Amino acid sequence: MSDNLLMAAYASRLGDNALVLGQRMIELVAASPELEEELANANFSLDYIGQARMFYTYAGKCEGVGRDEDDFAFLRPEHEYRNLLLVEQPNGHFGDSTVRQVLFESWYLHLLEALTRCSDEGISEIAARAIKEVRYHLRHSSQWLLRLGDGTEESHRRVQQSLDNLWKFTGEMFSPDDLDDEMRAIFNGPHLEIIEAQWREDVRAIVEQATLKMPDNQWMASGGKQGRHTEHFGYLLAEMQHLQQTYPGATW
Amino acid sequence: MKQEWPLYEVFIRSRSGLSHRHAGSVHAADDEMALTNARDTYTRRKEGVSIWVVRSDKIVASDPEESSAFFEPAEDKIYRHPTFYEIPDEVENL
Amino acid sequence: MYTQGLDQAGKSDPAKPGPETREQLDAFQTRIDAEEKIEAKDWMPEAYRRTLVRQISQHAHSEIIGMQPEGNWLTRAPSLKRKAILLAKVQDEAGHGLYLYSAAETLGVSRDQMVADLLSGKAKYSSIFNYPTLSWADIGAIGWLVDGAAIMNQIPLCRCSYGPYSRAMIRVCKEESFHQRQGYEIMLTLCGGTAEQKAMAQDALNRFWWPSLMMFGPNDANSTHSAQSMAWKIKRFSNDELRQKFIDVTVPQAEFLGLTVPDDELRYNEETEHYEHSDIDWQEFFDVIAGNGPCNKQRMEKRRKAQDDGAWVREAARVYAEKKAAASAAA
Numbered sequence: 313m314s315d316n317l318l319m320a321a322y323a324s325r326l327g328d329n330a331l332v333l334g335q336r337m338i339e340l341v342a343a344s345p346e347l348e349e350e351l352a353n354a355n356f357s358l359d360y361i362g363q364a365r366m367f368y369t370y371a372g373k374c375e376g377v378g379r380d381e382d383d384f385a386f387l388r389p390e391h392e393y394r395n396l397l398l399v400e401q402p403n404g405h406f407g408d409s410t411v412r413q414v415l416f417e418s419w420y421l422h423l424l425e426a427l428t429r430c431s432d433e434g435i436s437e438i439a440a441r442a443i444k445e446v447r448y449h450l451r452h453s454s455q456w457l458l459r460l461g462d463g464t465e466e467s468h469r470r471v472q473q474s475l476d477n478l479w480k481f482t483g484e485m486f487s488p489d490d491l492d493d494e495m496r497a498i499f500n501g502p503h504l505e506i507i508e509a510q511w512r513e514d515v516r517a518i519v520e521q522a523t524l525k526m527p528d529n530q531w532m533a534s535g536g537k538q539g540r541h542t543e544h545f546g547y548l549l550a551e552m553q554h555l556q557q558t559y560p561g562a563t564w
Numbered sequence: 565m566k567q568e569w570p571l572y573e574v575f576i577r578s579r580s581g582l583s584h585r586h587a588g589s590v591h592a593a594d595d596e597m598a599l600t601n602a603r604d605t606y607t608r609r610k611e612g613v614s615i616w617v618v619r620s621d622k623i624v625a626s627d628p629e630e631s632s633a634f635f636e637p638a639e640d641k642i643y644r645h646p647t648f649y650e651i652p653d654e655v656e657n658l
Numbered sequence: 659m660y661t662q663g664l665d666q667a668g669k670s671d672p673a674k675p676g677p678e679t680r681e682q683l684d685a686f687q688t689r690i691d692a693e694e695k696i697e698a699k700d701w702m703p704e705a706y707r708r709t710l711v712r713q714i715s716q717h718a719h720s721e722i723i724g725m726q727p728e729g730n731w732l733t734r735a736p737s738l739k740r741k742a743i744l745l746a747k748v749q750d751e752a753g754h755g756l757y758l759y760s761a762a763e764t765l766g767v768s769r770d771q772m773v774a775d776l777l778s779g780k781a782k783y784s785s786i787f788n789y790p791t792l793s794w795a796d797i798g799a800i801g802w803l804v805d806g807a808a809i810m811n812q813i814p815l816c817r818c819s820y821g822p823y824s825r826a827m828i829r830v831c832k833e834e835s836f837h838q839r840q841g842y843e844i845m846l847t848l849c850g851g852t853a854e855q856k857a858m859a860q861d862a863l864n865r866f867w868w869p870s871l872m873m874f875g876p877n878d879a880n881s882t883h884s885a886q887s888m889a890w891k892i893k894r895f896s897n898d899e900l901r902q903k904f905i906d907v908t909v910p911q912a913e914f915l916g917l918t919v920p921d922d923e924l925r926y927n928e929e930t931e932h933y934e935h936s937d938i939d940w941q942e943f944f945d946v947i948a949g950n951g952p953c954n955k956q957r958m959e960k961r962r963k964a965q966d967d968g969a970w971v972r973e974a975a976r977v978y979a980e981k982k983a984a985a986s987a988a989a
Contacts, residue, residue: 331738338732338741341748342725342960345968346569347756347769348590348601354749355604361742368738382737406971452600459593462981463974470970555736555794562852564736564794564844567976568770571763588826589760591769593975594982605753609833628700 315498319432320375321394322495324384325537326435327367328395330442331385332545333416334360335552336403345406352452356413359445366438374434386556390549391539398481400536400545407460407471411478413453418514419485419507421446426502430495454518461522468523475519476527483532485511491537570619572598574606577614584616592617676704690891695821698764706890707765710820713892714762715772720784721755722776723957727791728800736794743840744797750833757826764822777962785943786869788951795848795855795862801841803863803870806908809838810900811874819891842911849915856916863912864920871935872943874901880940905933 313321337357344350368381398416403409424446427439460471486508488496495501519526535541555564569591575584587606592598598617606612626634642648651658683703689696696702725748732748735741759769775781786804791797812834815827848859875881875897887893895903909926912919923936945951 335733338745341729341732341745343964343967345964345971346591347722347752347759348592348597348605350752351608351749351756352600352604354745354752355608358742358745358749361738361745365738365742385738386736405967455596455600459975459978460971463978464970466970467974467977551733554734559852559854562736562855564740564847564851568768569972569976571760588757588829589763590756593972594979597975597979605756608749608753625699628697 313494316374316376318491318494318498319435320371321491322501323367323374323435323438324371325394325491326438327364327371327381327384328393329399329416329420330360330367331364332393332395332548333399334358334364335548336399336401336409340403340409356445356449356452359442359449363438363442363445366441370434370438382556386553390541390546393541393545393549394537394539396481396484397533397536397542398478398484400542400548401478401481402544404474405470406456407467407474408478410453410456410460411471411474413449414457414518415478415482415515416485417446417450417453418518419482419511421450422507422510423502426507430499430501432499435499457518457524458522461519461524471522472524475524479527480530480533484534484536487532487534489537569593569597570621572602572617573620573623574598574602575616575618576602576606576612578611579613584614587611589620590617674705678703687889690819690889693891694819695824696819697821705886706892709887709890709892710823711762711765711767713887714758714765714823715767715775716782716784718755718758718762718772719776719781720787721751721758723783723787723961725751725755726957726960727787727789727953728797730791731794731797734794735797740844747801747837747840750837753833754826754830757829758823761820761822761826773965777958777965779949779958782947784873785946785951786873787957788946788954789865789869790953792865793858793862795845795858796866798841798844798848798859799862799866801837801839802845802911803841803866803908804873805834805838805841807870807873807904809834810904814894817891817894823892845915845917849917859915860917863917867920868938868942869946871901871905871938872946874898874904876940876943902932905935909933 334357337353337360340353341350341357344353364385365381368384371384372379372381396416398412401408401412421443424439424443428436428443430436430439457471460467462468486504488504492501492504496503516526533542555562570593571589572592573589574587576587577584587602590598590601590605592601595617598619599615602615602617607615682701686701686703686706696706728744728748728751732741732744735744759772762772763769772781776783786807791800809831812827812831816824816831818824818827845859845862848855878884878896878898881897884893884896888896909919909924921935923934925934926932927934946954949955
């Protein structure tokens, strides 16, 4: 793979994470527990959609065959999507989506930090912009984890369950594939082992402060980074791509 | 019915050099949440560089019923204003 | 997005006189006539307070329920740009609901109470949001027509005599300035697109035209306390005046799109310089207000579910805050 194609694949994978998570959060519109949370959730999904657009646009530029952000979002089949399984998981209840955000965002923040130091200017610039947004998201989601973990008995029980259920999707974040390895070798990309250690420390701190228990080591699901998704993903994509697939070539 | 989250008043400094100004209010369970709710509600269009939030029930306010006693005595103190003083036009820098 | 003249002749009247003396009422009216703003802690007639609580909370409810028809296309928006714009717009509606609830809270009614009144069906919201959004073009039509109608109604509210309402409306109007334009831009794109897209746009206009005209509320002859609201400067133009103004500006916009307004009797009167139109089907309007529109039940169920599903979350946050407050008091 040429360096450009490598970068295109890497940027589009980052775009996939952002878009799929943004799309999940959009499903929560008009369903938040309180009006103020409605506004926060919309802000965060807008941030993620914005990041997806930047990553896809950059991927298209590196690839050099004229694909734009919408070609990436709406005209690729399921197996070409390379997002983490974690971000495609259904929203569930508020505790489930809170835990999903905390687990993903604590990883993503470190990843973006590492990417600001990579040798590719295009990606490091996008990372520098995204990092400010994600730092704030993580502050918000962590605060909620504290409230739910250390709130009522019911909220404690529910959110512990969320944590236990979603834990198996965290392993994938730290297992490097060829793309990660090449990214690291050629562009001084993120070192996933170092990030894992940082992530574990951060997550442990917040989980303990929330009076929750770190889940036991367990079997880890994987496949998202290779385009093998959970069953939920096909529906997300079918819904999102509906108009573009029904009316090919139309402008909206 | 369960208790609703308390109300907070939100004050925003739109850019440095200006005072904070009342923007509106939000409900929040605690101070930290009030701050982030205010940020997510009132600064979506880059309206601010600094936010204050304060519990609405902590604000001490004057009573409109007493407004004449409070504010009208200032009305006849016109000598506090520079236009009260007559200075010939020839005199500059004053 | 909008408030509506929902009050009909013969229904319970929030403007019926309270226990005030003639002198108090006259002094209040003098302030209003002098274009003074009334603030939250100022003395005001009970009927003025009730009328405002009713109108502002209806307005807030409309914003909140109004998120749903457009929200219905968020996950299916046809491009990332459109998705982001629509999300920003729907979020604005949540924000506007929030500003308006806050304005009503200054009058001594809690948000919880207002939400409970909405969920129990006691409080009303604008009839327009009980119509379904069946195609992407409906998102264009809502921005263009529904927000267009809302702006007609909301601009005068910026000068409403009640300070907190007026200030909320100024913020709302400022933020909404892009809403109608983005809707019209969607319609423009569809009308310049494929034959299927143009048909989609025409169909959306066909379905949303009459409900948009109904947004201005009943004819003046059948609208109860317009006169009192006008005297108090809560309302500045009558339902029919605003409706006519809307038709006059909107018909040429439809013509520019190459779309046909679904009214055989629509014609321009050179003498009055206004469009004349056929009668509005008021039975449909009263049916929808009474709960018998295509989506009333569905909208309320979604709202109730969100409220119920969030109960344990709100409670957890409240208990957590109490624990932290107790701990810091003990420290």
